Amino acid sequence: KQEVTQIPAALSVPEGENLVLNCSFTDSAIYNLQWFRQDPGKGLTSLLLIQSSQREQTSGRLNASLDKSSGRSTLYIAASQPGDSATYLCAVYAGRRALTFGSGTRLQVQP
Amino acid sequence: GAVVSQHPSWVICKSGTSVKIECRSLDFQATTMFWYRQFPKQSLMLMATSNEGSKATYEQGVEKDKFLINHASLTLSTLTVTSAHPEDSSFYICSARKSAGSLETQYFGPGTRLLVL
Numbered sequence: 596k597q598e599v600t601q602i603p604a605a606l607s608v609p610e611g612e613n614l615v616l617n618c619s620f621t622d623s624a625i626y627n628l629q630w631f632r633q634d635p636g637k638g639l640t641s642l643l644l645i646q647s648s649q650r651e652q653t654s655g656r657l658n659a660s661l662d663k664s665s666g667r668s669t670l671y672i673a674a675s676q677p678g679d680s681a682t683y684l685c686a687v688y689a690g691r692r693a694l695t696f697g698s699g700t701r702l703q704v705q706p
Numbered sequence: 707g708a709v710v711s712q713h714p715s716w717v718i719c720k721s722g723t724s725v726k727i728e729c730r731s732l733d734f735q736a737t738t739m740f741w742y743r744q745f746p747k748q749s750l751m752l753m754a755t756s757n758e759g760s761k762a763t764y765e766q767g768v769e770k771d772k773f774l775i776n777h778a779s780l781t782l783s784t785l786t787v788t789s790a791h792p793e794d795s796s797f798y799i800c801s802a803r804k805s806a807g808s809l810e811t812q813y814f815g816p817g818t819r820l821l822v823l
Binding site: 627638 | 740742748749750751752755797799801809810811812813814815816817819
């Protein structure tokens, strides 16, 4: 059974810092890995999708990497801003089943 | 891009009543949709896989007679919470799977917040 773990569970940083969120998964046989953002009481916003054949994806200040063999992904956020405050969820997709989500990292960027 | 809608966005009901939540893929057809549930400060947990034209597949611990799923068309899946109780209060999110060749991507609805009094 696939298990997804995210570290840290919570993170508070001053504005402007670069930060790294970690995600690990137990079964490396995945099709893709996706990072989402969730604001309090809201749905999911897809940030980056990395196919299993890719090693990284970039969008603006966000960069996500994937090391499938070791079962790890990182989300790098450059020059963090208060508007980045949210919960970040990592999810993996394997086969015909639904996404398996991690428990998330709650990020607070202090102005 | 692909858009998935959910209706209603929030609902308050009395204990014992039934509530229906709709999930629609607006600009693509989805033979498979998924229903997730999220309790406060927890992650999303898969409840069931909804397959067009066939019975849904439920995850272990999810009562199929309580959470009725109907996927009658390629763009609509419904989740009915029957005889709702306060412990069913949660955030319900659906997703629809879009296939493009060998690539498959899930698109999520905005969620439905259910409060059972």
